[in-house]
Amino acid sequence: MIKNWFKNIGPGPLVAAAFIGPGTVTVCTLAGVHFAYVLLWTMVLSIIATIVLQEMSARLGIISQKGLAEIIRTEITNPIFKAFAILLILSAIVVGNAAYEAGNISGGVLGLETVFGNPYVEIGTINFNPLSVIIGLFAFVLLYIGNYKILERVLVSLVILMSLAFLITAIITKPDVSEIFKGIVLPKFPKDSILVIIGLIGTTVVPYNLFLHASLVKEKWQHPEDLKFARKDTIIAVVLGGLVSMCIIISAASIQSEGISNAADLAKGLEPLFGNFAKYFLAIGLFAAGITSAITAPLAAAYVATGCLGWESNMKSKKFRAVWMIILLLGVVFSSLGIKSIEIIKFAQVTNGILLPLIAGFLIWVMNKQSVLGNNKNNVKQNIFGFIILGISIILSLATMHKVLGLNIF
Template sequence: MPRKGKLRRAIPFLGPAFLVSVGYIDPGNWATNIEGGSAFGYTLLWVLLLSNLMAILLQTTAAKLGVATGKSLSENCRQHFKKPVAVFLWITAELAAMATDLAEFLGAALGIYLLLGIPLFPAALIGAAVTFGILLLHKYGFRFIEQLILGFVIIVAAVYIVELFYAKPDLGQVGYHLVVPHLNSASILVAIGMLGATVMPHNIFLHSSVVKNRLKKNQPKHNHRVYKYAIVDSLLALNVAWFINSAMIVVAAAVFYKNGLKVTSIEDAYSTLTPLLGGFASLAFAIALLSAGLSSSVTGTMAGQYILEGFLNIKIPIWVRRLVTMIPALIIIGAGINTWKALVVSQVVLSMQLPFTIIPLIMFTRSKKIMGSYANKRWTNILLILVAAIIIILNGLLIYQTFGGEF
């Protein structure tokens, strides 16, 4: 078949991984990447490449579970675990989804605050209204939401292509540090933050759920194509997310590190870009942040919805879920609580939940009884266990360091 025909045939299958990919460019990633680039230049680019390879393995495995069983990870937990275990896993997953939603909602509010120059609380209310509007479009079909989110991802990627043009990075250094690991006692904590925060529980639940929208009953050939294209979809979407994250580090290194400026917050990065690169660069930065915040807020809400439906077989309108999960963020902003500390606490919640997501995923996908011919090969299981161990250990170190531990 000609390449053009193959591409046209693939397009209807693409989309689920792009929904997932926005979780890898959410505002939490922005802060870590900007801090890493401004403090250590290009030296941590290899960390993002390693993180991306781990993410691709776990997300394609989650998609495979959805295709092979016709059920999401949360539905498989309800089916294969005893009720007390399933309820416990649901509570942990629900807390993680709400913690993720908190970070992403704050990011959208921050983007509006930077663009419009209004106080953070009204910005948060505007962000809530826009997110409600996007979620209500769900009634026009799931494909419509996917295309909208893809549009947001394209905006963020386009902005960072422009930012790279303005920043004029050292391409030789970029290529070198992309493949040559470099780590010291000063940069290890930021590197752990990048690696440990790469895989978020809600992304695994989300991917195993949304891929089911492509399946057809009693059509194994079609469903096998869904799995094949899910791999292509993941490679495309997660590599776009990797490019964006890497571009954040490169821009921070070329602009802030080069000028001896250590930037540790998104607000500082925005205000510092104007004198160094001009007003257009900072405006583009704020637009990209808003796009990332809104899109990740929408997909975070959807993930929470799938978690509730899968574990408890309960359906509620998605706007009700959005209303409930935005209340903690509005309270934090309205009470004047430090948003950076709130983001740190949300990361700790995600870190603690991660084993309860990854371990069931490996248990199910290695089982021939559950997966049939889709069951993991031996080398896949070894890689998954290795990746899971690395991520869990790094998240444990993150928790240890967050509560004052030193190493």
């Protein structure tokens, strides 16, 4: 039974690996430190929304045997709207992932530094971190091999490692189970929690994952009969990813300190209370979260760029490799030199905030097209869930613009 389950694992764990990056770890840490278990319900909502959208994305990829970017290029016929959509997608995913990649690599580095210390090397007037290069080289080799099965196995292993690390950390803190249950089933909005709620949803329901899933799923499955495997794969992986996020919140809730602002601080804060073991497990989890996102972000950018521009979406093609190489190189340089491109990250946040409702809306529209999906188009129940999530994504988009640009929307 276990052997068959592993045989039928698809790109679901890669999707989970993509949304549990250092940003997610940081937001979940802040949620736990400042609000204990109260915002766990937000993760339940995020998990449901992610499953609904990722299932649509996977179904589209299997039935059409095309990526989401390719579908957008072919199905939008109005030239002005098509140009706007492609420009927005390229800006949000390609430029955005280049900005976030430094954070992904830095997250993996933080995990290593928690255990091994700070290995910065001075070259003239420049402080240089060799750990960023090591993580970058690991990601480079894995992506350059261009073999989906190898990529899948490595990322599944890292996701399992990350899941166990955060789960064990949460158990070590001996949480109050009744309070956890209340936090899951009773939605509450404590004072000053709205931005954290937005962050928890925004780091789980990720636009680039919709593109990544539709492109990767056709590497694994090619027939409508495989839809049942894809659905099971998606549900298990997203629920597992959501539980990892919950474990981080639960771990952080054990420390009520204003000095905790990221996962590295959380690791240090856990040490005096629960010993070295807690610190090491958390460091392993942070390292795995960083390195998995450092691999999936360039991969998603490459699929988006090649799909939007009509290039060959083959992991071994020169143009495909050129895109992820540029993203990875920028991430390594920015991370190793400690450069924080705040303005680029703000731009990426805004474009991703605008992109999510547009992509969710397009996805629901195309999922109702008989010409694209035949009998596998959305049913009434799927459309109801889809439109509810579309409404949430619009609110999230407005809130993101309010947060980043300071626009007086609310």
